[in-house]
Amino acid sequence: MLRRMLLAAALGTLTTAAAQAQTPVKIGVLTDRSGVYADIAGEGSLVAARMAVEDFKAADKGLKVEVIAADHQNKPDVGSAIARQWYDRDGVDMIIDGVTSSVALAINQVTKEKNKTFIDTGAGTADLTGVQCTPNTVHWVYDTVALANGTGGAMVKRGGDTWFFLAADYVFGQTLQRDTTTVVTKNGGKVVGSVKTPFPTADFSSFLLQAQGSGAKVIGLANAGADTINAIKQAGEFGITEGGQALAGLLVFSSDVHSLGTKVAQGLVLTEPFYWDLTDATRAFSDRFAKQMGGKKPTANHAGVYAGTLHYLKAVEALKASSDGAKVVAKMKEMPTDDPLFGKGTIRVDGRKIHDMYLFEVKKPAESKGEWDLYKTLATIPGNEVFRPLNEGGCPLVKG
Structure with missing residues (x-):
């Protein structure tokens, strides 16, 4: 009995010590x-x-x-x-x-x-x-540089050399437009106009009409989440892509594409570092x-x-x-x-x-085998190419 009590006490001490050591x-x-x-x-x-x-x-x-x-x-x-x-x-x-x-x-x-x-x-x-x-x-x-290098660079190489931006009116939209503009102009393209959109907003109609009227080959969506979903849906209602202009979703997630459905989002080119499949x-x-x-x-x-x-x-x-x-x-x-x-x-x-980041294209409905089968891979972009060079960001931690 005494031995059992001593053993229990010792185990209790060890357990307490282990808990304290955490x-x-x-x-x-x-x-x-x-x-x-x-x-x-x-x-x-x-x-x-x-x-x-x-x-x-x-x-x-x-x-x-x-x-x-x-x-x-x-x-x-x-x-x-x-x-x-x-x-x-x-x-x-x-x-x-x-x-x-x-x-x-x-x-x-x-x-x-x-x-x-x-x-x-x-x-x-x-x-x-x-x-x-x-x-x-x-x-x-x-980040905004990687998205710009991925989607922006790919769209210009595909012939989309004139751009009009719809940018969410806060720091994300502004930096995404800034960084994509740099990539577009570096690759020989030109920005013909832009408009700041309230964040968040459900109605993109007036902004899309301005973009449509600009005649730009690419309409760059510098927004995300529900804003991107609403902009793409309304662009479809205006027949923008049917009229020959391309939409560039500069930050698009698989959940956005799932919400839109492949019928609406098919052909959309986007850059992501991860896809479930x-x-x-x-x-x-x-x-x-x-x-x-x-x-x-x-x-x-x-x-x-x-x-x-x-x-x-x-x-x-x-x-x-x-x-x-x-x-x-x-x-x-x-x-x-x-x-x-x-x-x-x-x-x-x-x-x-x-x-690495990946350049994806949204599948056509006939290509999709299920509700989450959304992307086909166009290219793998190595990390050291897609992110901004270390010496170009102005980070005070970088010496020299």
């Missing part, structure tokens, strides 16, 4: 849960982060990980207030997602001030690894994800949340600490990235995650 890690998914970007990010981002924690087997590696989420409502002031509260009061170590560029830039600054970690997987502005880069931020999935590994992940999301396949943003969370946890495990954000990000940059969705890659000194 490094606490708190991850905040700060996303759009109710607005125009809810489908491309939203609840799916929370599911993806939790899948990464599960697959990493964090508890077995001495990490006690908690994942929480909040809705920034696409408002920079709301996003920065939540980030500040999370860091100051709620013990959050890392924020991920940040869809909406204006919000991501605000989170970026708060994260630097509080020396925490921010992994942007949803916002596109390339300024996060340019003039506004910090030692605390990693930019994962895509690329490999056995992406298909396996996507099947698991869909079971938790009512049959919906993951977007590139969701893939980025999963991969970014995995790599972050690897860095925290290596350091056995999560509180010093700059040290964690430095470790993330030092370690090569490797995950089932993006494969092998690296994170540059400016925080830019480098991986």
Whole structure:
């Protein structure tokens, strides 16, 4: 009896010691849960982060990980207030997602001030690894330069040498138009006009009529999510593509194409770094994800949340600490990235995650074998070609 009691006490002491030895890690998914970007990010981002924690087997590696989420409502002031509260009061170590560029830039600054970690997987502005880069931020999935090089470059090479832009009137639309204009003019094309559209908006009719009247061969949609869906639908109603003008969706996700259907979206050329049907590994992940999301396949943003969370946890495990954000990000940059969705890659000194991008074309209805069979691959664009060269972004972390 005494022996049993002593054994139980010893086991209890060991269990308590093991529990105390666990490094606490708190991850905040700060996303759009109710607005125009809810489908491309939203609840799916929370599911993806939790899948990464599960697959990493964090508890077995001495990490006690908690994942929480909040809705920034696409408002920079709301996003920065939540980030500040999370860091100051709620013990959050890392924020991920940040869809909406204006919000991501605000989170970026708060994260630097509080020396925490921010992994942007949803916002596109390339300024996060340019003039506004910090030692605390990693930019994962895509950015405005990569989208411009992919879709913009491809459209000009196909003969689309005159452009008219519909740009969402906030930092994302502005930087996407800026970066695509650079690619178009560098390849011998010309921008004949542009219009800023309210963000968000449901009615693109007057803007599309201006674009139609411009006679431009390509109408560049510098927007995303529900805005892109509405613009493409209304362009169809105006017979714009039937009239010979091409639509360039500069940021299009598989969820957008699924909402539109292949009948409306067929022939649309777009650039993404991830598609659920690329490999056995992406298909396996996507099947698991869909079971938790009512049959919906993951977007590139969701893939980025999963991969970014995995790599972050690897860095925290290596350091056995999560509180010093700059040290964690430095470790993330030092370690090569490797995950089932993006494969092998690296994170540059400016925080830019480098991986290949793909030029896709939306299938015709007759080519599609199911509701999520949406893309055919036109080209693989190597990461070192599609992202901006390290010395051209103006990031103060880049020496020389």
